[in-house]
Amino acid sequence: MNISVTETREDTTACILCSRNCGLSVEVDATGFKKIRGDDAHPMSQGYICQKAARLEYYQNNADRLNQPLKRKEDSTFEEISWNQAINEIAVKMTAIRDTHGGEAFATCGGGGQGNHLGGGYLGQLRAAMKSYFNYNSLGQEKTGDFWLNGRLFGSQTCHITEDVEHSDFVIFLGCNPFQAHGIPNARHTLKEISKDPARTMVVIDPRRTETAKMADIHLQLKPGTDAYLLSAILAIIVNEGLQAKEFLAEHCTGFASVERYLKSVPVAEFIRRADVNPDDVYAVARGLATASSGCVRADLGIQHSIRTTLNGYFEKLLYLVTGQFGKRGANNLHTTIVPILTDTDERNPKYRRSVYHKMFAVSGILPPNILADEILLAGEKRIRSIFVDSCNPINTWADSDRMTEAFKSLELLVVTDVALTETARLAHYVLPAASQFEKWEFTGFNLEFPVNGFHLRHPLFPAYGNTLPEPEIYTRILEAMGKIPKDFPVMKAIAKKEPKGTFHLGFLISLAAKLMTDKKLQPFAASILYRTLGSTLPNKGAAAAIMLPLSIVTSMRYHDGVKRAGYKGNRFTSGVRLFRAILRERSGLVYIRQNYEDVWSLVANKDQKIHLRIPEMLDEALALLKEPVDHDKPFTLIAGERRAYNANQIFRDPQWRKIDKTGAMRIHPDDAEELGLVAGDQVICDSGYANIKVDIMIDDTMRRRVVALPHGYAITYDNGEEIGPALNRLMPLTHCDPFSRTPSHKYTPVSLAKA
Ligand SMILES: Nc1nc2c(c(=O)[nH]1)N[C@H]1C(S)=C(S)[C@@H](COP(=O)(O)OP(=O)(O)OC[C@H]3O[C@@H](n4cnc5c(=O)[nH]c(N)nc54)[C@H](O)[C@@H]3O)O[C@H]1N2
Ligand SMILES: Nc1nc2c(c(=O)[nH]1)N[C@H]1C(S)=C(S)[C@@H](COP(=O)(O)OP(=O)(O)OC[C@H]3O[C@@H](n4cnc5c(=O)[nH]c(N)nc54)[C@H](O)[C@@H]3O)O[C@H]1N2
Ligand code: SF4
Ligand SMILES: [Mo]
Numbered sequence: 001m002n003i004s005v006t007e008t009r010e011d012t013t014a015c016i017l018c019s020r021n022c023g024l025s026v027e028v029d030a031t032g033f034k035k036i037r038g039d040d041a042h043p044m045s046q047g048y049i050c051q052k053a054a055r056l057e058y059y060q061n062n063a064d065r066l067n068q069p070l071k072r073k074e075d076s077t078f079e080e081i082s083w084n085q086a087i088n089e090i091a092v093k094m095t096a097i098r099d100t101h102g103g104e105a106f107a108t109c110g111g112g113g114q115g116n117h118l119g120g121g122y123l124g125q126l127r128a129a130m131k132s133y134f135n136y137n138s139l140g141q142e143k144t145g146d147f148w149l150n151g152r153l154f155g156s157q158t159c160h161i162t163e164d165v166e167h168s169d170f171v172i173f174l175g176c177n178p179f180q181a182h183g184i185p186n187a188r189h190t191l192k193e194i195s196k197d198p199a200r201t202m203v204v205i206d207p208r209r210t211e212t213a214k215m216a217d218i219h220l221q222l223k224p225g226t227d228a229y230l231l232s233a234i235l236a237i238i239v240n241e242g243l244q245a246k247e248f249l250a251e252h253c254t255g256f257a258s259v260e261r262y263l264k265s266v267p268v269a270e271f272i273r274r275a276d277v278n279p280d281d282v283y284a285v286a287r288g289l290a291t292a293s294s295g296c297v298r299a300d301l302g303i304q305h306s307i308r309t310t311l312n313g314y315f316e317k318l319l320y321l322v323t324g325q326f327g328k329r330g331a332n333n334l335h336t337t338i339v340p341i342l343t344d345t346d347e348r349n350p351k352y353r354r355s356v357y358h359k360m361f362a363v364s365g366i367l368p369p370n371i372l373a374d375e376i377l378l379a380g381e382k383r384i385r386s387i388f389v390d391s392c393n394p395i396n397t398w399a400d401s402d403r404m405t406e407a408f409k410s411l412e413l414l415v416v417t418d419v420a421l422t423e424t425a426r427l428a429h430y431v432l433p434a435a436s437q438f439e440k441w442e443f444t445g446f447n448l449e450f451p452v453n454g455f456h457l458r459h460p461l462f463p464a465y466g467n468t469l470p471e472p473e474i475y476t477r478i479l480e481a482m483g484k485i486p487k488d489f490p491v492m493k494a495i496a497k498k499e500p501k502g503t504f505h506l507g508f509l510i511s512l513a514a515k516l517m518t519d520k521k522l523q524p525f526a527a528s529i530l531y532r533t534l535g536s537t538l539p540n541k542g543a544a545a546a547i548m549l550p551l552s553i554v555t556s557m558r559y560h561d562g563v564k565r566a567g568y569k570g571n572r573f574t575s576g577v578r579l580f581r582a583i584l585r586e587r588s589g590l591v592y593i594r595q596n597y598e599d600v601w602s603l604v605a606n607k608d609q610k611i612h613l614r615i616p617e618m619l620d621e622a623l624a625l626l627k628e629p630v631d632h633d634k635p636f637t638l639i640a641g642e643r644r645a646y647n648a649n650q651i652f653r654d655p656q657w658r659k660i661d662k663t664g665a666m667r668i669h670p671d672d673a674e675e676l677g678l679v680a681g682d683q684v685i686c687d688s689g690y691a692n693i694k695v696d697i698m699i700d701d702t703m704r705r706r707v708v709a710l711p712h713g714y715a716i717t718y719d720n721g722e723e724i725g726p727a728l729n730r731l732m733p734l735t736h737c738d739p740f741s742r743t744p745s746h747k748y749t750p751v752s753l754a755k756a
């Protein structure tokens with residue numbers, strides 16, 4: 001069929017700008033998006049979207065889109081090369097690096113953004129081909145402290161917590177601003193519902209009077225970086241008043257006595273003073289959470305990009321565990337997964353390799369970006385020499401851009417797969433152009449709901465742009481060129497093609513299992529083998545979706561009752577295959593599991609199915625809080641990276657996408673502005689002592705005195721123009737991070753300000 005350029009059609013897809021991945025109902029023509037609305041048929045978002053989704057055309061079509069593989073020349077300019085040349089040269093270089101220096105010489109960075117996790121599984125195979133264990137990604141600069149705590153508390157770093165905000169009577173938003181950043185279902189609707197219901201309480205703990213805080217019943221506008229004191233005080237009030245959930249703790253937890261010993265030693269009034277908030281409000285929050293029929297805590301970067309991030313996370317989790325606000329409607333809960341984006345790599349198990357220079361452990365399989373430059377520059381013979389970057393722009397988004405640039409420039413082989421020529425891609429030896437997320441089969445692994453959880457396999461809306469390829473094809477070709485997998489699997493392919501529907505792919509799966517058993521070296525490359533075999537038989541060029549067959553079967557095996565309740569009939573195997581077929585068929589996503597709140601206990605990985613509250617490392621760090629605090633000596637604390645109406649990580653490069661806030665201005669309290677002689681429209685030099693940047697200001701009384709805020713997601717050089725907006729990640733060295741998890745302390749950046 002010939003589609004003329006002007007002909008439009010209706011279709012469905014999902015937004016790719018944040019972890020919610022709201023369903024979209026779109027009008028498109030052959031060139032791009034014409035209209036974007038929420039998709040009422042999407043089972044999770046049910047028609048909800050925010051203002052950012054309407055601008056997705058700026059992602060799909062822009063001047064930085066890549067359309068041909070690029071190779072860097074001696075003079076640092078790029079030449080266009082063919083896919084064959086790119087794949088073959090890369091394969092030869094990778095093999096040489098591995099054979100000379102071993103697996104430690106290779107690492108991957110990224111592997112998926114907010115909406116694209118399909119390619120990451122294929123990228124991971126390159127680590128296996130290189131014998132490498134080193135996987136760095138952006139979760140390692142925000143969430144790994146949280147994952148580590150889950151490992152200790154629940155028994156596996158794959159256990160992940162969600163919060164049933166929609167059904168909760170008492171919600172604490174701790175260091176998060178869902179009005180702008182979302183992260184909870186249909187955020188603005190949900191916030192409005194809580195806010196207008198007098199029987200429900202909303203608490204916000206944030207140094208800024210955010211859009212969310214303005215809707216709250218109680219706003220604890222604490223001093224930045226003091227969460228550990230404030231949360232200790234709240235927990236101490238609870239135990240001092242005997243409000244802990246005694247039955248819940250006895251029945252479901254171990255180790256409470258150790259926690260209680262610390263909490264009994266907390267000087268409540270002194271800690272509240274350090275956080276600089278109203279004591280009456282703190283007591284109200286403690287009593288409110290402990291006595292609410294249902295309560296939950298939603299936390300994000302406000303505690304995870306601050307100081308003491310892992311300890312903050314421990315106290316955050318103790319809030320709902322000590323009060324028994326867990327494992328029921330309206331509380332915090334564990335959830336199931338269908339796409340396993342996290343693994344369990346408990347650092348006490350010697351089988352998981354540490355980094356060479358820092359001897360740093362991975363959490364959930366992820367190493368922290370803050371150590372990467374040292375692992376490249378300081379690890380001598382055992383250094384990282386070759387990196388693959390995918391769906392990530394570390395030069396802009398990871399800490400210390402200058403040091404990262406120096407490190408990346410020293411690599412023997414840097415390959416970047418992206419849709420756009422990013423700041424990181426400009427340093428690469430090879431740039432591989434990916435089809436956009438609307439030009440290929442894609443999905444997200446951010447399926448974080450309980451007890452009903454959903455999944456959405458997205459189909460391509462547009463033909464692939466220029467000479468781009470989807471990641472599964474790119475990485476499978478590299479594995480083939482490295483000789484890791486054969487170019488063809490004629491037997492398996494024939495079986496897949498001929499198999500009648502009624503056998504539920506059993507013949508194919510048996511042939512796959514037989515192949516992997518007889519040729520064990522192929523096992524790490526199962527994704528690409530499925531892609532080339534079963535994948536070649538799937539309709540609409542859906543080869544990349546073949547991976548969902550084993551994942552659906554595993555899901556059904558693990559949670560059979562819940563999968564059956566979601567409508568996939570049959571035994572553990574056939575219901576899994578039925579789920580797979582539904583995933584391929586449904587264009588607006590589906591519900592894959594319906595559980596009951598009581599099922600949460602089956603998701604606890606500890607053998608005794610209890611929650612182990614005592615974490616010695618954290619209790620030691622907690623005791624250190626009792627000492628007199630030392631603050632930084634700069635006049636201002638900069639919150640370096642705020643979510644606003646028009647930032648979305650670095651997914652949009654064209655500055656035109658931003659309706660407002662084009663330059664990413666700094667919020668500053670009117671009294672601070674006056675003291676510095678600043679008026680609206682002025683610029684300031686923001687100096688951390690390590691580096692400085694010049695930024696616009698915006699006078700704003702939602703700030704605390706002596707606290708300023710800048711948005712993240714800027715410093716982009718679009719279409720070879722000038723860099724626009726704050727280059728936040730120039731400001732601090734890599735050592736400015738949590739000593740335990742090594743996540744950066746962006747939200748606690750000490751600076752001085754002077755009129756420019
Ligand atoms: N519009 C938009 N939405 C996004 C994104 C985006 O770029 N733009 N990015 C997505 C991503 S990747 C993520 S991780 C999430 C992050 O989502 P959030 O964490 O909700 O977003 P932030 O605005 O970075 O930080 C939340 C709040 O932390 C507060 N804060 C700062 N310092 C402290 C402190 O010391 N203590 C406490 N308690 N709070 C503090 C800030 O004032 C801010 O309001 O957002 C996602 N959603
Ligand atoms: N100072 C400071 N720094 C921060 C933050 C902060 O608050 N303050 N926030 C941090 C947080 S929480 C996060 S999550 C990170 C996010 O930072 P990154 O992990 O770097 O992710 P994105 O900015 O989303 O960039 C994604 C890249 O993927 C590319 N891309 C889009 N679609 C595709 C595709 O289909 N295939 C491929 N191969 N590439 C694609 C985009 O062009 C872009 O270059 O930033 C972090 N950096
Ligand atoms: S940015 Fe997030 S909340 Fe907004 S439409 Fe996209 S996925 Fe939904
Ligand atoms: Mo993030």
